[in-house]
Amino acid sequence: MTNPLSVFQHTPTGHVPAFLSLAATETAWAFHHTLPDYAPTPLVPLRGWAQAMGVKAVFVKDESPRFGLNAFKGLGGIYALARAAGQVLGLPEDLTWAALQTEAARDALAKVEFVTATDGNHGRGVAWAARQLGCRAHVYLPAGSVPARAQAILDAGAAQAEILPLSYDETVQYAARMAEAHGWQLIQDTSWPGYEAVPTWIIQGYTTMAREAADQLAQAGHPRPTHIFLQAGVGAMAGGVLGCLAARYGDQAPVFVSVEPEDIPCIYRSALAGDGQPHTVAGEAGTIMAGLNCGTPCSLTWPVLRDGVTWYFACPDAVAEAGMRRLGRPLPGDQAVVSGESGAVTAGLLDWLTTRPDLADLRQRMGLDGESVILLFSTEGDTDPDHYRQVLCD
Numbered sequence: 001m002t003n004p005l006s007v008f009q010h011t012p013t014g015h016v017p018a019f020l021s022l023a024a025t026e027t028a029w030a031f032h033h034t035l036p037d038y039a040p041t042p043l044v045p046l047r048g049w050a051q052a053m054g055v056k057a058v059f060v061k062d063e064s065p066r067f068g069l070n071a072f073k074g075l076g077g078i079y080a081l082a083r084a085a086g087q088v089l090g091l092p093e094d095l096t097w098a099a100l101q102t103e104a105a106r107d108a109l110a111k112v113e114f115v116t117a118t119d120g121n122h123g124r125g126v127a128w129a130a131r132q133l134g135c136r137a138h139v140y141l142p143a144g145s146v147p148a149r150a151q152a153i154l155d156a157g158a159a160q161a162e163i164l165p166l167s168y169d170e171t172v173q174y175a176a177r178m179a180e181a182h183g184w185q186l187i188q189d190t191s192w193p194g195y196e197a198v199p200t201w202i203i204q205g206y207t208t209m210a211r212e213a214a215d216q217l218a219q220a221g222h223p224r225p226t227h228i229f230l231q232a233g234v235g236a237m238a239g240g241v242l243g244c245l246a247a248r249y250g251d252q253a254p255v256f257v258s259v260e261p262e263d264i265p266c267i268y269r270s271a272l273a274g275d276g277q278p279h280t281v282a283g284e285a286g287t288i289m290a291g292l293n294c295g296t297p298c299s300l301t302w303p304v305l306r307d308g309v310t311w312y313f314a315c316p317d318a319v320a321e322a323g324m325r326r327l328g329r330p331l332p333g334d335q336a337v338v339s340g341e342s343g344a345v346t347a348g349l350l351d352w353l354t355t356r357p358d359l360a361d362l363r364q365r366m367g368l369d370g371e372s373v374i375l376l377f378s379t380e381g382d383t384d385p386d387h388y389r390q391v392l393c394d
Contacts, residue, residue, distance in 0.1 A: 003358065005349075006262055006314035008272050009365075014253060015307040019200055019300075020243030025207040027094055028079045032208045034096040035078065041065050041209070043216035048331035053354040055372040057222060060327065060347065061213045062337050064381030069124055069156065071291075071343075071380040072209050072237070073189075077125030078132065079205030080187055080198050085109055085133055106134050113138065113159075115184040117175040119168060119233070119290045120149035121342075121380055122189050124156045131157025138184065140175050142168040145290065146384050169280070169295050190234040190298040199236065199300055206237050207244035213375060214248055224249050225375040227368065229257045229346035232267040232305065233292040237379065239301020242308045254375075255367065257311045259346050261287035265314035266297050267305055272312070278302040288317045288387065291342035291380060311366060315349055317341075323348025324391045327378065340388060343380040350374065 018024060032038050042062045050058045063072035086095045089105055099105065115138040116126045123139035130137035136159040141150055145163045153161040164171055172188060176195075179186040191199040217225060228245065230238040238258055246253045258267050263286055270279045278297035287293055297305075323344030327337040339347065353363045368374075382388035 003362070004316065005352070005359070006265070006268060007362065008268060008312040010271055010310060010312065012256070012310055013307045014246060015303075016243045016247045017304060019204065020207065020240065020247060020304065022247050025204050025211070025244055028201075028204040029208050029211055031079055031082060031095065031097070032075065032205075034098065036097070037067055040212045040216070043213055043220070044335050044337055045220065046330065046334045048334040049326070052331060053350075054370055055354075055368060055374060056370060058350070058374045058376065059217060059220070060337050061209065061375070061377045063209065063343070063377065063379050064338055067128060069121075069128055070152075070383055071121035071124065072206065072377070073121040073125035074128055075208050076189060076202035076205035076236070077122065077187065078129040080201040081114065081126065081129040081133055081135070083201045084185055084187070084198065085112065088112060100133060109133050109135055113182070113184045114187050115175050115179050116140070116187045117142070117168070117171040118153070119293055120145065120152070120383055121291055123153045123158070123161065126187050127153050127156040127158035127161070138178065140164055140171050142166055142171040142293070144286075148384060148386070149290070152383070167295065168293055189236045190294070190296065191300045193299070196300060199298060203236050203240035203301060206240040209377070210241040210244040213377070214245060217375065222373050224252055225254045225373045227255045227257060227366070227372055228375045229259055229350060230377065231292055231342055231345055231379055232258045232260050233294040233342075234296065234298040235267050235301045235305050236298045238267070239298065239304035241377070243301075243304045246308055255311070256309045257313065258305060258309045259313045259315060259349050261289045261292050261345070262314040262316050263287040264293055264295050266295050267302070268312045268314040270297055270302060271306065271309070276306060289320050289342045289345055290384070292345070313349060315345060319348035319352060320345040321348065321391050321394075322351050324388065325394070326351045328392045337378050338381045338388070339378040340380040340383045343378040346376045347378070350376065
């Protein structure tokens with residue numbers, strides 16, 4: 001049978017950049033712990049599924065409860081906005097939430113406006129963070145975004161959430177132009193030459209999720225996972241989590257797996273090119289994985305993914321839907337995890353790898369066996385509620 005997945009295997013070098021070292025990410029970790037609404041999200045063990053797959057353990061980090069935002073993105077948004085606000089106020093890097101809440105700080109920050117482009121979750125995180133700081137946020141979404149995602153951004157506190165007739169990359173460019181025209185601060189979760197400080201903060205903010213997961217795994221009796229599956233859009237989250245956990249586990253680093261939609265797999269295509277450079281995938285994608293619908297790799301995290309990933313996958317939408325059903329309708333004894341299209345694609349890939357006869361050889365090559373401890377991140381809940389209900393009813 002023909003392999004239904006696009007896959008590329010690579011031998012990683014394991015290099016971790018300085019901005020993702022344990023010391024460098026400690027500031028974000030410490031800042032998050034000063035937030036009144038901070039709490040670690042659950043790490044859900046799925047013992048029934050692990051037994052059915054013939055692996056030792058599988059855990060899902062459920063990010064849907066994060067700050068009430070139904071996704072992990074608030075971690076990066078609040079840290080980046082706090083650092084930007086700290087610069088406005090002349091505060092040190094190791095700032096606290098209390099330092100941003102003084103009367104003088106609130107008065108100064110009331111004049112600051114932020115802008116971003118988003119497929120949904122990042123914009124919601126930025127809108128929420130701006131509201132916490134007493135600032136205004138303008139958010140632009142690409143063509144094809146469902147109105148529910150724009151409304152969720154408004155509900156989170158945005159002054160504006162507009163769907164544009166543009167691709168994601170074009171929407172990013174538009175937001176950058178609006179920032180320049182109006183004097184707004186651009187808060188974007190991807191980078192390019194000359195725009196690197198803010199995305200560095202965002203990526204460092206995401207590492208709190210990784211540190212939580214590693215601590216929770218250790219508490220569950222697993223000093224390290226053997227395999228970590230990561231969703232890659234521009235690669236900011238995937239690169240941040242990979243770098244943080246590679247630094248933590250050192251020579252015992254697990255096998256990292258990058259997962260993207262087949263319509264617009266910029267990380268997969270960049271790896272496949274073999275020249276070490278990031279490559280843009282042009283055109284408009286029709287994938288249901290809105291959070292991964294990105295054509296240009298983040299320049300900061302592409303080297304991390306290039307040097308740290310062993311398996312790069314580009315998957316059809318059916319994989320994401322399989323993951324949504326697997327997590328939402330679990331085996332007896334397992335806890336249900338409500339996971340949206342982008343959040344569930346890694347679970348769907350794992351499900352395909354362990355149930356389809358045509359992928360048995362690939363499963364063996366990946367070392368998915370009775371000793372495997374697998375970590376997945378469900379990065380979002382049902383951010384498109386209508387489609388989520390439709391998939392689970394199929």
